[in-house]
Amino acid sequence: MGPDFAACVRALSATLLAEQSVLPVTEREKEAVADHLLSTAGRMPDHLRLALRAATLFFDALAYPVSGRPFHQLGLARQQAQVRRLNRLPIGPIRSLTGFYRILSVHALWSLAESRAALPRHG
């Protein structure tokens, strides 16, 4: 199977969540965060949506030369290594892509934690 947008977003989201050790993450929350990323990607302005899709598929395919498989088919440890490797390269758009997904993942995870704790909101 070749590069796959939704599968890559889910895999990258799981990798980024595994990077952080501050909040515990249940499987259900992992799914909810990935759903949020895909839903946001579906709502964003259409020219950004197209660019994000292309960049994500490219990111998925970047794992082929090293692993012979797309990113989403690697195990978690190899996915984390791949993200670290790519983020070390002087390629701004790659860092922007992982940074974009990190922002959304972190915000979603903390929002879920807030809901779980039933914190009253500011008014």
Add this chain to the structure above:
Amino acid sequence: MAEPVRTDVLVIGSGPGGAVTGLLCAEAGRSVLMMEDGPDLPVDSAPPFSLQEIAQKYRGGGIGVAFGPAKLAYVEGRCVGGGSEVNRGLYHRAPASLLDRWHRDFQVRDLSPEVMAAHFEACEAIARVEYLPGEAPGISTRLRDGAEALGWAAVEARRLYCYGGESAGKQSMSRTFVPRFRAAGGELRAGLRAVRLARSGNGWQVEAVQQADGQASRPVSIRADTVFVACGAVQTPALLRRSGMRRNIGSSLRFHPMLKMVAEFPEEVNKPGDLDPVHQVKQFEPDVGMGCSVSTPSTLALALNADAEAQARIASCWRRMGMYYVQSTGGQAKVRNLPFFRDPLVTFQFDRADRARLVQGLKDLGRALFAAGAVRVYPAVAGCPAVTSQRELDDLSDAIVRQEGSLSSVHVFSSCPMGEDEERCATDSYGRVRGAEGLHIADASLLCTPTSVNPQGTVMAIARRNVLHLLDAGVGRGHRAQPSRVRELVE
């Protein structure tokens, strides 16, 4: 396609400008259709700043980006009530110096503080504006205390909010002007997106698309004698340019570019359920403003998303943390449509001097927070560590100036400025689009420059001033027109 919908007045957009315009036209006896791209939801349909609210009420899922050498993230509301549903409702009248500048530099008529006072008062009588009852939350008073310790001017801002009584809650458009609009006979259609405008006979024909959940969208045609475009400072120029109108349209978009900083105090300043913070530093306005942001764990984590240590601190002591912003008036942007795409592209120029001014503001903000007792501050700028002294913060200046990301804005305006200076203004002094009889702009696009203060009050007051002027001149007078009622409203 079905028969065109017919109306005297069409208002495209239901945010602060559109809602005020629609209400006054309906009260003046015009048949008014107000159309809104987004859904019609109560203001409390989702918790403020939650993922659900972003999904329901923000345009583009909350993702708006202005591209350029420096990227800037911005947000727009997309629901009945527009930005008033998703902002914090901090409220200021336009400063007299700003109105004077618009009169002088853009030749806007009838814009004295005395003229405008009546419009501010009238809008505040419908969407009520109040000070917090009692002492403000700790994150808010800390900023005030720090400013006072340095001898800087600071104020408590009012909010479009009722803190008690029958109307308790946020005074967004969906709770104030829109219900009155409906009660006055106005019709509101949500999920209806304007695609293009064209002159038709003595009026306008608008091609639109009706969207409904789970159903195929369908085209709708609307004929109106008079059209007010109030889709916001990005969507309004996009619609007009798509419709062939380009002169001074979409080429002068402005923001309040903003950087954020989180401060950690030795004691609790941020309690669950606190009211929104309201203090602002005025010392450096109009060039630079400072204030407090909503500081829930998720918004703190969002600001410091790339800093693992900071996130650990948020988990262990977020009640001792507050988030603050510094904003400037620098930079300029353009709105352009792209072939084959629905959404417009925004490009942004923000030069090194603009950035240096904002970074100086961030250092000054840090100074106020340390003066207020902060033990650590975290610039919300990728790659910048937390610091525990002003000297360390000063040492970060070059790193922050070099870092091109991290800019954001919640205020968007000035894309179609009003005034009699035809070289730079898209409309006349009252929002009439030049060369397009019967076509008006009624939103933040008209504001000639950034306001420095929260702009919603100015948008509402300018909309009221403009629509009363136009109604008095007989604009949109159809079969239900009641000139005597217009006179009553004007007076």
